[in-house]
Amino acid sequence: MLEMSLREPVLSPSLVQIKDYAAMTQPWTTPALFDALETHVSRERLPMKISLEPGSEPTIAISLPEHGDLAIHLAASGQQLFVSTPLCFGSQVRDRAAFNDACLRLNPVSPLSNIGLQSLDGEDVYMVFGEMSTRSPIANIVEEIGMLADNTLQAAHALQSFIQRA
């Protein structure tokens, strides 16, 4: 993989593409993944806006224009890549017990994306998230992002009746 990366400038386009589908021998770090993703997105002309959010644990912010500017975040940690997007606030849910029940029932329908609950500054946020190996090839990661976006919008649509809008 490293050799392929070093040779990239002289590789033919088809070989470069193969590299994007090959499993990694080295696990991704968030900054390395960002660079690779940026190259892949511009080469494949994907409808994605990406940026690297600095910090002690940097994350990659992705905005999807074709999914209503859905904001997805991507970060590598240890053996896992974590892809997530906020679904709604707990305070927006009318009947939390019924909503939780619906989420649990929805989960097996789209098993690749999970719905979970997190807190930010004391406020509950329902998240849709997925996890991948840090050795996943870039093409799989891009696929996961698209899948998560589709699943999230579907879930938001299905759960709309539980959510009261301001």
Added chain:
Amino acid sequence: MSILSKILTLFRGAATEAGQSIVDQNAVRILDQEIRDAQNESIRAKDELARMMAQQKMSADKLQAKLDKKSEYEGHIQKLLGQGNQDLAREVATKVAQLESEIAGDQKDGASILTAVDKMRDALKAADRRIAGLQQQVDQVKVNESVLRSQSAIAARHSGQNAKLRTALDSLDRIKTRQAEQTAQIEAADQLAASEGDGDLEVRLAKAGMLPGSVSADDVLARYQTVSVTRQEPAQLPAPGSSAPAAVPASQSADKAG
């Protein structure tokens, strides 16, 4: 309390305290410390395992030595009996009997050490797997936190300091708005096309003979009607072959006629 249930308790505690992050740095540090403790314990257990394995090796060596001694003595007994030295043979036989009971005891001890070593090894493997799993979970907690942080930071950058996260519901709304806009655009375009192309208005205009190249019966009739009107006028003029220019003012022709 297991580390996982501690994490859950931390979540519950943090959720009730407004203005505090889900797992504050302190809590993460505590968890890290617990994992380190568990790792140290695992290292200690590994040392213990090594000690037990060494002990097992030593007792196995001792056992082997006794077995060797025993077979050596047995050889002696054979020879002594051949020489007819009964007394010494009996003495050696007593020694062999003593050795045999020692060997039986040692073998039992050795087997139990071996079982203990195997058990220890399995337990260590399980513990190491558990530590790795916990480490992964703590990493996950940290990364979740930082992802949420950066999501809210982005929201603040986009729409002011107190802006909330942008959730999927907002995206759903945007999609709906966009779809409504698109529908409106398509409708407008349809209307435009209808008015520009072979739309309804065009058809009605054509029927009314208002478009070039389209001639209706009424049109033709109207043309004759206007012709007959213009012919009546020249009839009132003096002569059809008059040299008066066509653009003669009405008053002038009226004078001539008078």
